[in-house]
Amino acid sequence: GENVEQHPSTLSVQEGDSAVIKCTYSDSASNYFPWYKQELGKRPQLIIDIRSNVGEKKDQRIAVTLNKTAKHFSLHITETQPEDSAVYFCAATNTGNQFYFGTGTSLTVIP
Amino acid sequence: NAGVTQTPKFQVLKTGQSMTLQCAQDMNHEYMSWYRQDPGMGLRLIHYSVGAGITDQGEVPNGYNVSRSTTEDFPLRLLSAAPSQTSVYFCASSYSQGSDTEAFFGQGTRLTVV
Numbered sequence: 001g002e003n004v005e006q007h008p009s010t011l012s013v014q015e016g017d018s019a020v021i022k023c024t025y026s027d028s029a030s031n032y033f034p035w036y037k038q039e040l041g042k043r044p045q046l047i048i049d050i051r052s053n054v055g056e057k058k059d060q061r062i063a064v065t066l067n068k069t070a071k072h073f074s075l076h077i078t079e080t081q082p083e084d085s086a087v088y089f090c091a092a093t094n095t096g097n098q099f100y101f102g103t104g105t106s107l108t109v110i111p
Numbered sequence: 112n113a114g115v116t117q118t119p120k121f122q123v124l125k126t127g128q129s130m131t132l133q134c135a136q137d138m139n140h141e142y143m144s145w146y147r148q149d150p151g152m153g154l155r156l157i158h159y160s161v162g163a164g165i166t167d168q169g170e171v172p173n174g175y176n177v178s179r180s181t182t183e184d185f186p187l188r189l190l191s192a193a194p195s196q197t198s199v200y201f202c203a204s205s206y207s208q209g210s211d212t213e214a215f216f217g218q219g220t221r222l223t224v225v
Contacts, residue, residue, distance in 0.1 A: 001170065009151070034214070042218075043216040043218050046213060046214070049213070051210055053210070089154065091154075095207065096206065096214075097142035097144060097159050097160075097161050097207070098156055099144070099146075099156070099205075100156070101146075101155070103151060104151075104153050
């Protein structure tokens, strides 16, 4: 099956700086890569996603890049704000019914 | 639309007890799945279903049963609870239309087995 690895496990940045979280996957058939944000005690919420036919996608301060050859994808958050503090998960799927998640990155934005 | 609804939100069980976690979705999604979330381990797939009457095992299925008699409901049964099943459980529903797909999560069930 698919194996998704995520780094770093914890990340602290100063407010206004950028944050980058990286994931690798093992199954070349995976074609959809969502990123979820989870606040304490809440459910994971989709913040951005990318499909295998696209190399980069941006949504305001958030961007995701995908390198299919190297099987890795990254989340970039610019101009970080304290409300960006949360746990972020990457995931991969090729079926839409089985999602394989990374182990999460706890992001802290220091005011 | 309520989305994905899970009950209960919290549960404490004694070792050996059985219980069912309920999950319902009103988005007419064909796919539903159960995950458990443990510290430092992300979300791991327990069981999933691609439609009514069809279920299959995920990464960590032992100790859990599921059934999918309707499109809307996908209950997760713990047959004989063990402390190792202490976790936060999330139900999700998703769809796949061509290259378009997205998963929606319930609010989670925090289960403690003592």
